[in-house]
Amino acid sequence: MSSIIELKNVCKSFGDTEVLHNIDLSIQEGEVIVVIGPSGSGKSTLIRCINCLELISSGELIVDSIKIPDERGRIRQIRLEVGMVFQQFNLFPHMTAVENVAFGPSKARKMNKSKATDIARDLLDKVGLAEFENKFPGQLSGGQQQRVAIARALAVNPKVLLFDEPTSALDPEMIGEVLDVMKSIAKDSGMTMVVVTHEMGFAAQVGDRLIFMDDGWIVEEGKPAEVMKKPKSERLKDFLGHVKHH
Amino acid sequence: MGFEFSVITESLPALLGGAKLTWIITILGIVGGMICGILAGLGRIAGTEALGEEPHGIFKPLSVVIRYISGGYVETIRGTPIIVQAMFLYFAFPMLVKAVTDIERFRIEALTAAVITIIFNAGAYIAEIVRGSVISVNKGLLEAGMSLGISRLQLIVHVIGPIAFRRMIPPLGNQFIISLKDTSLFIVIGVGELTRQGQEIMASNFRALEIWLTVAVMYLMMTTVLAMSLRHIERKMKIF
Ligand SMILES: Nc1ncnc2c1ncn2[C@@H]1O[C@H](COP(=O)(O)OP(=O)(O)OP(=O)(O)O)[C@@H](O)[C@H]1O
Ligand SMILES: [Mg+2]
Numbered sequence: 001m002s003s004i005i006e007l008k009n010v011c012k013s014f015g016d017t018e019v020l021h022n023i024d025l026s027i028q029e030g031e032v033i034v035v036i037g038p039s040g041s042g043k044s045t046l047i048r049c050i051n052c053l054e055l056i057s058s059g060e061l062i063v064d065s066i067k068i069p070d071e072r073g074r075i076r077q078i079r080l081e082v083g084m085v086f087q088q089f090n091l092f093p094h095m096t097a098v099e100n101v102a103f104g105p106s107k108a109r110k111m112n113k114s115k116a117t118d119i120a121r122d123l124l125d126k127v128g129l130a131e132f133e134n135k136f137p138g139q140l141s142g143g144q145q146q147r148v149a150i151a152r153a154l155a156v157n158p159k160v161l162l163f164d165e166p167t168s169a170l171d172p173e174m175i176g177e178v179l180d181v182m183k184s185i186a187k188d189s190g191m192t193m194v195v196v197t198h199e200m201g202f203a204a205q206v207g208d209r210l211i212f213m214d215d216g217w218i219v220e221e222g223k224p225a226e227v228m229k230k231p232k233s234e235r236l237k238d239f240l241g242h243v244k245h246h
Numbered sequence: 247m248g249f250e251f252s253v254i255t256e257s258l259p260a261l262l263g264g265a266k267l268t269w270i271i272t273i274l275g276i277v278g279g280m281i282c283g284i285l286a287g288l289g290r291i292a293g294t295e296a297l298g299e300e301p302h303g304i305f306k307p308l309s310v311v312i313r314y315i316s317g318g319y320v321e322t323i324r325g326t327p328i329i330v331q332a333m334f335l336y337f338a339f340p341m342l343v344k345a346v347t348d349i350e351r352f353r354i355e356a357l358t359a360a361v362i363t364i365i366f367n368a369g370a371y372i373a374e375i376v377r378g379s380v381i382s383v384n385k386g387l388l389e390a391g392m393s394l395g396i397s398r399l400q401l402i403v404h405v406i407g408p409i410a411f412r413r414m415i416p417p418l419g420n421q422f423i424i425s426l427k428d429t430s431l432f433i434v435i436g437v438g439e440l441t442r443q444g445q446e447i448m449a450s451n452f453r454a455l456e457i458w459l460t461v462a463v464m465y466l467m468m469t470t471v472l473a474m475s476l477r478h479i480e481r482k483m484k485i486f
Binding site for chain 1: 302384386387389390391392393394395396397400404405408409412
């Protein structure tokens with residue numbers, strides 16, 4: 001198997017503050033990576049660097065054989081292959097559910113409208129929202145909005161999906177429905193996924209690799225069950241203790 | 247000298263002629279002002295994160311230049327009275343042209359000067375309305391769009407544009423009404439708009455009460471039409 005994403009000695013600074021230090025990470029096609037770590041440890045920054053919402057300050061990023069910073073002009077191509085799901089859903093408020101999902105294929109993939117709409121209907125059906133296609137985001141619950149957002153990210157047919165705490169803004173009773181959709185994507189489509197989450201159950205069940213970040217460093221990584229059972233560092237022990245008690 | 251209704255009916259044709267001119271200056275002015283305002287408003291935030299990502303290469307210095315030009319325009323217009331702008335354009339600008347070129351008989355029609363003044367004046371205020379509405383659009387929506395691989399231009403047209411436009415309507419209504427009333431200042435460059443017509447009739451018959459009451463009602467009717475049209479557009483736009 002070849003790696004679809006590679007970070008080589010990547011650093012990221014905001015002004016004078018370096019928030020990612022010398023990150024080396026290689027992600028194989030079809031791999032599901034779960035990223036955990038305390039607040040401010042750089043989890044969001046790391047995955048935002050992967051689809052170039054943040055530009056890396058030094059080092060090299062290779063996504064689907066496109067090299068950053070060398071091929072900066074091809075960032076849009078990277079984004080076509082790397083979708084993202086946000087904590088705050090970020091659905092377009094002036095479009096219905098089906099319009100939200102069809103927007104990507106019709107504008108980014110230049111598909112004709114009826115074909116894009118067909119794809120959108122299909123995906124909404126897959127995430128269990130067929131009967132909500134004509135609702136606006138404001139008329140949907142948080143869990144429903146996040147499922148539309150996942151369908152929207154899938155609609156451009158990316159090779160990789162990034163999730164930034166996709167269930168953190170949801171009421172507890174809605175977390176399950178979103179995690180179920182994510183699990184089925186991981187299992188059925190063999191999608192490469194990088195998921196920032198504190199849902200340890202999800203990590204154990206579908207994660208191929210768990211990465212623990214602290215203070216801008218990757219501190220530990222390995223099989224989720226092993227890392228969780230036998231954390232090597234004090235910081236991870238500490239962190240897991242906190243997560244379990246919540 | 248009581249209230250003579252006949253004074254109103256007699257002066258009505260002239261006043262209606264003035265109202266028509268006021269309306270024409272206003273409509274041309276706000277249509278041009280919208281174009282000018284959208285360009286300058288977007289210009290003021292060119293190359294910033296409000297319109298997607300920061301540019302690189304040649305676009306970086308270019309966006310700085312565009313921001314300075316737009317900013318200079320807005321601040322100059324906001325910082326000077328509209329009546330001075332009109333006088334400058336009508337009286338001073340032809341002299342400036344004469345001084346720096348060989349063109350001898352350069353003249354601007356009063357009506358043209360009036361329309362141009364409203365366009366540039368309204369444009370500066372509309373630019374600020376545009377800028378404010380655009381930067382108020384949630385940045386997460388742009389990131390979501392960019393993550394789909396959609397181009398900046400398409401995001402401006404299909405996402406930022408519609409959302410910002412809806413937020414612009416109330417302050418735009420305000421500005422359109424101000425511009426309409428500002429046309430009354432063109433009395434100083436001799437444009438025969440409504441206020442000027444009222445002034446001329448008044449000077450010949452001294453019926454201040456009837457004339458100014460009629461003029462006021464006519465302005466009120468025109469501003470009401472503007473306000474109601476905008477309310478109509480606001481209601482027709484999707485609820486979100
Ligand atoms: N745009 C920015 N400008 C300046 N500093 C930033 C910016 N974005 C993030 N940071 C800083 O970078 C560090 C890492 O932030 P990041 O959002 O990646 O953390 P995180 O692990 O995702 O935290 P959380 O769990 O709270 O989401 C923090 O110290 C944060 O303050
Ligand atoms: Mg985060």
